[in-house]
Amino acid sequence: MQSLRPNPRLRRAGARFHLRRDFRSATVANLGPGFDFLGCAVDGLGDHVTLRVDPSVRAGEVLISEITGTTTKLSTNPLRNCAGIAAIATMKMLGIRSVGLSLDLHKGLPLGSGLGSSAASAAAAAVAVNEIFGRKLVREELVLAGLESEAKVSGYHADNIAPAIMGGFVLIRNYEPLDLKPLRFPEDKELFFVLVSPEFEAPTKKMRAALPTEIPMVHHVWNSSQAAALVAAVLEGDAVMLGKALSSDKVAVKKAALEAGAFGCTISGAGPTAVAVIDAAEKGEEIGERMSVACVKKLDKVGARLVSSVSR
Amino acid sequence: MQSLRPNPRLRRAGARFHLRRDFRSATVANLGPGFDFLGCAVDGLGDHVTLRVDPSVRAGEVLISEITGTTTKLSTNPLRNCAGIAAIATMKMLGIRSVGLSLDLHKGLPLGSGLGSSAASAAAAAVAVNEIFGRKLVREELVLAGLESEAKVSGYHADNIAPAIMGGFVLIRNYEPLDLKPLRFPEDKELFFVLVSPEFEAPTKKMRAALPTEIPMVHHVWNSSQAAALVAAVLEGDAVMLGKALSSDKVAVKKAALEAGAFGCTISGAGPTAVAVIDAAEKGEEIGERMSVACVKKLDKVGARLVSSVSR
Known part of the structure; x- marks a missing residue:
């Protein structure tokens, strides 16, 4: 030690x-x-x-x-x-x-x-x-x-x-x-998220308890293939394919986001925040309006970091 | 038409x-x-x-x-x-x-x-x-x-x-x-397969009928994550990661192949052919010997093609 x-x-x-x-x-x-x-x-x-x-x-x-x-x-x-x-x-x-x-x-x-x-x-x-x-x-x-x-x-x-x-x-x-x-995600490409957070909490433990313990084989194959496509989309920086793969989940606000030009939409974590993906910030504002209260955020390629350091 | x-x-x-x-x-x-x-x-x-x-x-x-x-x-x-x-x-x-x-x-x-x-x-x-x-x-x-x-x-x-x-x-x-x-798969990288085909048939329709109709959620998540890793391995040309992802299946001949240096091993299709992956042909020969009768084949990057054309 x-x-x-x-x-x-x-x-x-x-x-x-x-x-x-x-x-x-x-x-x-x-x-x-x-x-x-x-x-x-x-x-x-x-x-x-x-x-x-x-x-x-x-x-x-x-x-x-x-x-x-x-x-x-x-x-x-x-x-x-x-x-x-x-x-x-x-x-x-x-x-x-x-x-x-x-x-x-x-x-x-x-x-x-x-x-x-x-x-x-x-x-x-x-x-x-x-x-x-x-x-x-x-x-x-x-x-x-x-x-x-x-x-x-x-x-x-x-x-x-x-x-x-x-x-x-x-x-x-x-x-x-x-x-x-x-x-x-390729350095020379951009990825933005449109986030909508309804005004209620969805505690993870409670939400997880609501999950099924078994899933049909046919859904397993479908979901796995979409996960595989998602990975390919990230590595190739393909926001359109990424959106399509995300959207293989069913989400209430999804339709509005897709109609406004988002590439795809899903629930984040245990919810209730919904997330849509796009490749330009301005497009996100319009999508956000249609999804009701939303914010547009960029992919963070760095992670947790030191913001300031003061010695005294 | x-x-x-x-x-x-x-x-x-x-x-x-x-x-x-x-x-x-x-x-x-x-x-x-x-x-x-x-x-x-x-x-x-x-x-x-x-x-x-x-x-x-x-x-x-x-x-x-x-x-x-x-x-x-x-x-x-x-x-x-x-x-x-x-x-x-x-x-x-x-x-x-x-x-x-x-x-x-x-x-x-x-x-x-x-x-x-x-x-x-x-x-x-x-x-x-x-x-x-x-x-x-x-x-x-x-x-x-x-x-x-x-x-x-x-x-x-x-x-x-x-x-x-x-x-x-x-x-x-x-x-x-x-x-x-x-x-x-990256053009500048190689991928080889060691194939072992036992002397019996496994008709696809019969084998598929033996599959479970539901799978536990925990297995679904595990398999999906390995599928995702498999895609990343292919796109990055990472034969080691590819082998590890393949091996998340359980295979009888798997142990011998892994001991002889294969990066991973699985059943192909509905079986009974088993397949291991490596990045050099010579390594494949040794692995093949340990897996009993086997052949070493390369990834085909082209697909079905015209071999010869004769006009008469």
């Missing part, structure tokens, strides 16, 4: 406490036929975590000092809060046993929206802890830390936490051992 | 009858998690069709004059023979109502091997008829003609006939309307 080694650059600057702020993008998981094994990161939406080494906190522990933003009903008990659980898991992986951390969480995502609210907090916390101690862990290791939080809050599924941390599209190939396959 | 227009080049040469010979490669369908929607063509194995315009055959009809090769128990009734059905379907699509055709079929593939024996004959016949009348139909149209044969013989499935005609890997995205997505 490693002992605490604060970021050498900060140490050189004589910093005693490190203030870090990380921003994490929202994720669209399930992605129609990619149910439970394919997710992607959406730019410009997400949670913020502010982190500092705090001498008043017991070594190896995390204090959640403040929760602000879209919801304040989250627990500040670090063992029952996504950011807290992920931060502690990351500290353990780093072998940090000599200092404690203070964490502020700003929620940019509503709970139960299907946009990976829990993963957004966990990703920000895991990346922040790794940053503050000199980036010793690679992204795949941070996904493992984030998964500890996901397992407790919404189920042992990596399709939100993996893209939240790694950016872009991520295919979950296996859990034992965790085997992640980033699917690179 | 078009009337008969023999290939103009042959007409210029004063040819009255056209002798055509087409070779068609075998196919590996189902491909583990790609069950029923993904297949690929294998080079150097397959059926031959020899075709000629025959004044003794009634206009718009096909006479099967000879069947040779690995099996002779096939019907020579063109309405009950894969090559005959596909040839007639192709003639209909071309609007050929003024001449009849004579067809010799040389079977290079055993029946019920899982290597798409019926599709091999249908593909050769469809491509041959299209060739003899000047290539008016595109490959996707020929797949439709071949599908008429498949529907009668082994079921309405395009995962053999599509790669048999188009070459390479083909993803079947939809049937109504038929929507085929060729998956291009």
Whole structure:
């Protein structure tokens, strides 16, 4: 196990406490036929975590000092809060046993929206802890830390936490051992999402309980083929094919989106957010109007990242 | 509808009858998690069709004059023979109502091997008829003609006939309307298959009847994710990932193949042929020995083709 080694650059600057702020993008998981094994990161939406080494906190522990933003009903008990659980898991992986951390969480995502609210907090916390101690862990290791939080809050599924941390599209190939396959959307192409979030919550655990335990073979073959087409569409940067593959799910707002020119539409995560895909931002505005309240967001190719760093 | 227009080049040469010979490669369908929607063509194995315009055959009809090769128990009734059905379907699509055709079929593939024996004959016949009348139909149209044969013989499935005609890997995205997505394996990379065909037949219709009608959701998700990984592996030319994805099926000879260095192993089609993948031919020989009787074949990137053309 490693002992605490604060970021050498900060140490050189004589910093005693490190203030870090990380921003994490929202994720669209399930992605129609990619149910439970394919997710992607959406730019410009997400949670913020502010982190500092705090001498008043017991070594190896995390204090959640403040929760602000879209919801304040989250627990500040670090063992029952996504950011807290992920931060502690990351500290353990780093072998940090000599200092404690203070964490502020700003929620940019509503709970139960299907946009990976829990993963957004966990990703920000895991990346922040790794940053503050000199980036010793690679992204795949941070996904493992984030998964500890996901397992407790919404189920042992990596399709939100993996893209939240790694950016872009991520295919979950296996859990034992965790085997992640980033699917690179071509650098020279653009992908936008039109997101519609109705005003009600759809808690993941409740929604998952409503799923059938068996599915007909014919649906299995159909869904698998659409998932396969979805992967081909991502790798080839084909927004039209991507939209068609997504749309193999049935969605209420789908018709309006398709009529307005979207390439496809599905429910994100456990819902109720609906998502449509396009390749230009302006087209998204019209589609959004027809789908009622909506926002247009870009594919986030980077994942959770450091937003600002202040030493004091 | 078009009337008969023999290939103009042959007409210029004063040819009255056209002798055509087409070779068609075998196919590996189902491909583990790609069950029923993904297949690929294998080079150097397959059926031959020899075709000629025959004044003794009634206009718009096909006479099967000879069947040779690995099996002779096939019907020579063109309405009950894969090559005959596909040839007639192709003639209909071309609007050929003024001449009849004579067809010799040389079977290079055993029946019920899982290597798409019926599709091999249908593909050769469809491509041959299209060739003899000047290539008016595109490959996707020929797949439709071949599908008429498949529907009668082994079921309405395009995962053999599509790669048999188009070459390479083909993803079947939809049937109504038929929507085929060729998956291009990178030109600069190689892919080899080690094929083991036990000495018994596994008729497709019988094998399909043994399939479960429902599958557990958890298996659905697992299989879909492996299918998705398989597509990524093909497009990126990653033989190792391709092998791993294939192996998500359970196969008796699998262990021996993997121990000898194959990247993965599965049952082809309805079986009993087992197939392993590698990226170099010599490695295949060793794996083949361990899997008992086997042959090493290359991915066929082209599909059914004209082998020779004689005018007389």
